[in-house]
Amino acid sequence: MTALDVEELTIARLAPRIKARKVSVRQLTEAFLDRIRDFNPRLNAYQTLMEKSAVAQSASLDRELRAGKVRGPLHGIPFSLKDNLATRGVRTTAGSKQLAGWVPDFDATVVEKLRNAGAVILGKTNMHEWAAGSTTINPYYGTTANPWDHSRIAGGSSGGSAAAVAARLCLGAIGTDNAGSVRNPAALCGVVGVKPTYGRVSRYGGVLGTGGFSTDHFGPFAVTVKDAALILGAIAGADPKDPLSSSEPVPNYLKSIGGSVKGLRAGIIPGYYEPLMSSEAKKIFAAALHQLRDLGVKTAEIKIPHVDLIPAVQLATSRVENAVAAHEHLRKAPRDYSPALMYRHINALMIPADAYVTAQRVRRLICEEFEDAFAKVDVIVAPTVGMSAQTVEECKAGFVMMDGKKIALAQDRGNLGTLCTIPFNVTGLPAMSLCCGFAANGSPLGMQIAAPPFEEGLVFQVGHAYEQAAGWHLRRPAMS
């Protein structure tokens, strides 16, 4: 199998070939491991490689195929895991100094489900320190480069996962999304990233302190919408180990793929995103809406009266919930956090209890407003990011030039990287990011499609129709 072949692969295309034993799992695994050896030194997408176990797992999966056993569409598919997902016998750092030597003796439920589905785990991917940022510039494990332009960030906090999928160093990845940490890097790396409904995917085995109890979600990265649907189908569902996981039945998401979108109504929230969007990103998003209309989707403006309070609710909720989880480390060795993260936790400790409680009440109001909006539209469409990936240098300086103006990355209205994504963390609604075009500098941008709770199928239906019409997923970063 040549390197070029690997770049052409998707899970949906590969699964029947594996099932028919036209491709061996061992051969596939070796091809991806070779690719990682070639490209990871420049990208720093993987933090820990699991070569031995991956090869052993692939041999075992080949034996099963020879015996006529096929576990499903993920049988033999190469995957990566964000490094805040507990993985038995494998170092799991959460991108932190504190957990540099932690080797869990158990698998997170999502890891267990992937293994049961036959996925081959190639390694653990780099992430922002404790998942607390959207650059994946990590002071302990290095910066993950964007495969489209190595001088730019991959986004975050699951930057390694998105970069690995974009560079075809795996075909699927699992990340976590507390404020956009799946969707933001997916957008900046030009791949598909899904944040499912709160409770849709078990969070058991996620490292405590890498996301708020009530705002964090686990979700897949993939090359295409169909692949993302296949992965979500394998990892979703109730888990007795996670009391906040939902018992809502998991539908066959593939049934949604390929359905017509003619006549569906898409809502757009005016005014919220625009102040932190470049004129180029606005044009690209407008073109994506035009494409949706060409497919027969009806677009309409919707009102979320308290939408501007979302950054405050997110701050009072996830920052405080994360600080609670950080207590032990703060007491034991506070300077083991980077200064910025230690300050953030201290800042959270000063947020009064009445602010947290009030934020939860406003949050309920906002959830109701979204629910009312969904009485008028089927999906909500929004940009994922306000501009293409910043350079690493811009991020280190804390400022970026947008339309000739110097803009701070941290804003009162929310972090520039997460403003567009946090509405769906606060509300727990399912949202997917997929590529909706490229900036003049060659970097991708993303569009979100969100739906009512547990309507991921609808998200996939609209996303797939757009993806096939637009064709952005056919572009690949130059990897030579």
Place this chain on the structure above:
Amino acid sequence: MDQLVRRINAQYKLDLSEEEIQQLARQAIATEEILRPLYEVDLAQLRPILGIVNNPYRRRRIRGAK
């Protein structure tokens, strides 16, 4: 605010420098400003969330309920 920072500094044995204390105090004031609008929302008829629920939409609001 700096008194609050000093209290946390002592409680957690953070060993913050005076410069850090002042910086954190300024950050806390900025955070307070961001959170202030939350208190201006009329929530009189809205019940608080009494626990984290895995599907708040299934427990539709009971607004105005006595």
